[in-house]
Amino acid sequence: MAGWVRRTGIGLAVLLVLLGAGWVLIGPDWRALLKNPPVGRDVLFWSQAQRDAGFRMIDRVPMIVGSRPVTAGDAAYPLPDGKPLDLGLDLDAYLTSQRSASLIIVHNGQVRLERYGLDFSASGRWTSFSVAKSLTSTLVGAAMKDGYINSLDEPVSTYISGLKGSEYDSVTIAQLLTMTSGVAWNEDYEDPHSDVARFDLQAPVEGVSTVAAYMAGLSRAHPAGEQWNYSTGETNLIGVLVSEATGKTLNVYLSEKIWTPFGMEQDATWLLGQDGREIAGCCIQATTRDFARFGLFMLAGGVVDGESILPEGWIAAATKKQADINSPGEGYGYQWWTWDDGSYQADGIFGQGIFIDPNRNLVIASNASWTSALGLRGGEWEARREFYRQVQRAVDRDKMD
Template sequence: MTGMPTLADLVWARGYTDPAWARRHTTSGRELVPSRSVWRGPGTASALPIAPPGALDGLTFTGPHGQPLTLPELLAAAETDALLVMHRGTVVHEQYLHGYEPHVPHFNASAAKSYLGLVAAVLAHEGQLDRGAQVAKYVPELAGTAFGDAQVDHLLHMGTRMSYAGRPYDKALEAQRYFAVLAPQLRPYGYTGPATIREHLATARATGDPGAEFRYENGNVEALAEVLRRITGTTTSALLSEMIWSRIGAEEDAYYLLDADGTEAACGGFSATTRDLARFGEMIRCGGAIGDRQVVPEPVASTIASGVPDGYSRRVRFPAAPPEAPATLSYHDLWWIPNDPYGSFMASGIHGQRLFISPALDLVIVHYASQIVSPAVPQVPLVKAFLGIGAHLCA
């Protein structure tokens, strides 16, 4: 959107700037709207070896204004709820703040996009999903929409351009409208818009050719999730449980938030504990395996950062970055790639949620937060901090 929002649009701009709203929703999602469990499976939880405390003592980091910060100061600036650092398969630091507890699932926000991207990549590797197929082949109801006329691979790389219901596209406002689809309590008085995710997707019309450029938009992931449901004949929750969660030795069920149709909010409605997300990340770091058990095909797990197709190798800008920030990241199968020397990649959510995996540094970091999103609150350079932690641990 260009210029000031209209008075009618102002209601959609609230939410991200309210710290109480952020923390309430990141830790209590299933108390607010319906949810569906992602079953951990029948087995016992896998062990997480724990090193003696003190591995990160004395480290300093760079703050949002370039100032030096201690670890406690960094975590305070990032509104951190939990930080777990694994190095070479051992937990070297685990910390919980603001009353958040290890057994409580925490909202992952858009980090959930990457988990669905991994599931899609596995199904494509196994021949069940055709990346080059038009989405409407799998979901005929989306024919004529921006997503139905795109290819599956366009969804996996945020390669569509669209507007919803004829509105000028504005990323932040459309994110708020998407949340209103899920949660009636977030709808303004007199709301008459879509009441389900499928209704929301049906209003999207293309404003440019798919694959021409990167545009970060939730609808790509929701359309992809519907494709995977049609292919497998099961829910997103059951699919993630069957393919991933029940096979990593998770301690707790995860869960997805649901819309009025009972459809999972695949683009960001996922919650899991810190330790279980660390188990998931460690499995990926180890080439898709846990011990001698292969959970994800090795060619899929090992090429998240290196398998970016030529057409998608262009650099992109992080969603929360200011417009003048340089485009330094890549994006592949819904994972962010920092293009550092260590082959790192990450899942990232709006309030500071990160699953950071760095194969060359033997590093997995889970960071949960309730960061305020506002131009008045500079974002903490978490990736730089994570790389500093990895370099310190490898020294």
């Protein structure tokens, strides 16, 4: 532990306050963290052991700038047990190969399967990574319903003054949502010099979010609206847009519009960037059950107690193919990955996901610690894709029995 204190520059007295005087008696999460302490904020370059330890408690790691709570209400949306779902596969082998921390399948509102691994549990919070993008985009819909945003055809710089005079003057909110701005951005997770690795290092600029300051300096690669390019930076801009338009921090607005009224069971947290704003493209920490509840919120049409949180037609537009991603049968909506069979997904690096199939009234929420960000080297991504298909087939067989 002393070596960790030296490397991170955290004083021992401060660390003991953070851990509590009885740190020797702390639970397995902290013991794992102390054994494999993550160094710095850049999770892309943590080791496997650091990721295993850190993903379950990234909002409590002393090196991280901080987080804000997304408060839940008093009554939780029920998740009753249903008949166990026979998947017709070696589930233990699949979960082991995925390095799975959690998996829950909810069909027709009932939990048909729920499993945990890596010493994680139903009460623990796991970080979402880019799953947060789909929640952030949903807040745009809420802000339109509330009258804070007039139209998706408005220029982004109408709401984010720090972008005026940049390439984003010619980019609409819709193009930002679909990642078709045409502004250059490098999302290579294994390149320490890529934009996704560097944007968090942007020096503060007085009166401007650091995200807007970084993005305003980017050049144009294509005309706006013509080509899709995945950009976490643009989701971070969406978060700035929502907070500027509503006058509320993202954690408060998410709690107000979804987390409390729909009935999430536990408080979540949202990590902050260097400028003290929520990192909108990443890092909501929540229980896997509450991520599944967000899927149920989408299946319910964004309606809570008979009141729609979103504009009419929002979910249909958000979850259909709005941009061609050069992959047959797939597309990109408003920060949702779409499939031509009508299903759609929130997806995060290292194995986080919420898969939603409206035709089958099905939600699959899962968290993992893959061996690489995209799960390509170890084959985890392709295996999870096939797992979704097997769950769909199992649901179809179940209906026929």
